[in-house]
Amino acid sequence: MPEKELNSENITHKDYSIQSLIKPRLWDRTRWKGVGFVQFKACHPGLYLLFKDSGVGEDIFKDLISSVGLSDNKSRLRVCIVKGISVKKPAHYRVLISENMKNTPMTKIMTMISRINTMTPDNNVNLDRFLAAYHSCGKFYLGCDAMLKNITTDSPRKDSLGIEMSTLDVRWAWEIGLNDVDCIGVNLDDDDPYIPDDVADASSLELINAK
Numbered sequence: 001m002p003e004k005e006l007n008s009e010n011i012t013h014k015d016y017s018i019q020s021l022i023k024p025r026l027w028d029r030t031r032w033k034g035v036g037f038v039q040f041k042a043c044h045p046g047l048y049l050l051f052k053d054s055g056v057g058e059d060i061f062k063d064l065i066s067s068v069g070l071s072d073n074k075s076r077l078r079v080c081i082v083k084g085i086s087v088k089k090p091a092h093y094r095v096l097i098s099e100n101m102k103n104t105p106m107t108k109i110m111t112m113i114s115r116i117n118t119m120t121p122d123n124n125v126n127l128d129r130f131l132a133a134y135h136s137c138g139k140f141y142l143g144c145d146a147m148l149k150n151i152t153t154d155s156p157r158k159d160s161l162g163i164e165m166s167t168l169d170v171r172w173a174w175e176i177g178l179n180d181v182d183c184i185g186v187n188l189d190d191d192d193p194y195i196p197d198d199v200a201d202a203s204s205l206e207l208i209n210a211k
Contacts, residue, residue, distance in 0.1 A: 021067055021076060021099040022113040023060075030056035032117050035095055036145065037130040045133035046141040046161065047079070048148060049097075058146035064163060071164040075100050079142060080169040081127075082176070082185045084194035091124045096185045100167075116185055131170065139166050174199060 030053035038046040051057030068076045078100040083093045098114035121127070134140045143162020169182075173193035176186045186193065 020113075021064070022097065022115060023063060024113055026056075026060055026063060027115055029053070029059075032057075032115060034117065035119060036148075037126050038148065039129065039133055040161075043161070044137050044139040044141055044164070045130050046143060047130065048143045048145055048162070050145045054144070054146040057144040061144045061147065061162065068163060070162075072166075075102075075165075075167050077142070077163065077165065078167070078169065079165065080171060080182055080185065081131075082171050082173050082182065084172045084174060085118070085186065085191050087192050087194050089120070090194060091121050091127075092119065093124075093127065094118050094173075094185045096182060101181060112181075114184060134168055139164060140168060141165070 030051045032049055033052055034050040036048045036050055038048060040046065049057060051060075064077065068074070076099060078096075078098050080096040080098075081093055082096065084090070085094055086092045095117050096114055097116075098112060101112055119127075130140075141162040142165050147162050171182060173186045173191065174195045176182050
């Protein structure tokens with residue numbers, strides 16, 4: 001951003017925007033410890049966040065549903081999966097949950113709260129199966145582990161599936177640069193992004209070197 005725009009004399013109250021969909025005090029009451037994938041026979045696949053305290057996780061999703069509804073038609077919520085974060089551990093990936101800044105009023109200064117978790121599976125079978133199902137039908141359910149209680153994969157109740165979403169961003173770490181909104185999902189101390197042999201100038205190099 002140009003320095004003149006960062007000058008406090010040039011910024012008024014209307015130039016600030018604070019995204020409030022992700023409530024940190026609510027999320028801080030428990031620990032998001034992983035994700036699980038479910039393939040329903042009669043509907044879309046599901047991506048479910050696993051929490052240390054499933055009751056608090058349910059409260060988190062009740063709050064999200066009260067804001068975006070059972071179907072996020074306005075794409076307020078954003079899920080991004082960042083692949084290729086480690087050359088030595090190619091199955092590892094990172095999941096980012098945030099508000100979608102593309103669908104909020106643009107201002108000079110914006111505060112956006114995200115939640116990030118690194119997944120460390122031994123292989124990418126489950127992730128690839130979920131992504132294939134999502135690409136096939138164009139939708140998925142975002143929920144939490146508490147929503148999986150007492151349901152079957154044959155004909156689960158619609159109100160127990162979570163939030164129906166039609167947008168999922170899947171990116172490679174090497175594609176994410178210094179001024180990218182998803183840089184928070186790459187610039188970690190132990191990251192060593194995979195870079196294809198035919199890519200000479202990966203965006204992530206500038207990001208990693210800026211640590």
